[in-house]
Amino acid sequence: MIDVSAVTKRYGRRTAVDDLSFTVRPGVVTGFLGPNGAGKSTTLRVILGLDAPDAGGTTVCGVPFASLPRGLRHAGALLDAQQVHGGRTARAHLAALARSNGLPARRVAEVLGEVGLDEAAGRRVGGFSLGMKQRLGVAAALLGDPPVLLFDEPFNGMDPEGVRWLRRLFRHLAAEGRTVFLSSHLMSEMESTAEELIVIGRGRLVAAEPLRAFAARAPRTGVVVGAVRAGELAGPLTAAGAAVTAEGGERLVVTGLPAARIGALALEHGIGLHELTTRTASLEEAFMELTADRVEYPARAAR
Structure with a gap:
């Protein structure tokens, strides 16, 4: 379980997250939605202890994540697939993570197989496509077999087969009783994958409810x-x-x-x-309707 309690995070004069509270439950895929600049990535970083909040706090499985030794056993995350040393092979990257978290070496081969990178294990990551890097990031998140998983824009760069695989993977992980928290701008994929939604705008909570209930709040056509x-x-x-x-x-x-x-x-x-x-309104229509006044960088209407 993930708990976010009255979190505020500022960067200079800008408030990225503003008194934000919600809970992500195990056993379901929970989607994390918000316009650009809404504070989604900042919230994920605060949950993982990468950024310190100015007020409030977060817990993973009941304790602050930063206090957990060997964190990959408790939570796995993919925040930015590009943040990998390009000179390392996929196998070496995962092996280093496994050693630093006290995980058995066999887990490296297991997760490489699970994400379909067996044949690319000896290749340097710098030559990977974005989709392959996303798969490697998922492998790293799964390495410690954790009960909590967080993914930020995991569908980016994925081909249709990869998108379908990710959908099935997220549902399977949730069915095992894990907490799966998924951020994406791709409404069609969120609609096909998530059961619960956390929606924020300008750092504040807009909705925390089942996806069907959120979509039903938009006007029917x-x-x-x-x-x-x-x-x-x-x-x-x-x-x-x-x-x-x-x-x-x-x-x-x-x-x-x-x-x-x-x-x-x-x-x-x-x-x-x-x-x-x-x-009935689609998730995209509901999202646009209910976050229209929370868009930080609105564009002018097309001519």
């Missing part, structure tokens, strides 16, 4: 109705309290009534339907 006599259906729908917008000759977009009620009205008036689809 209505029910798409397809009917041969769509124009005849508009009147009864409006009379029942719905707002109706025509979308092509045979389609309507209806808000204010559920799909079941729309179907019942169509049947009552003898109008056959060939489409009745509820549109």
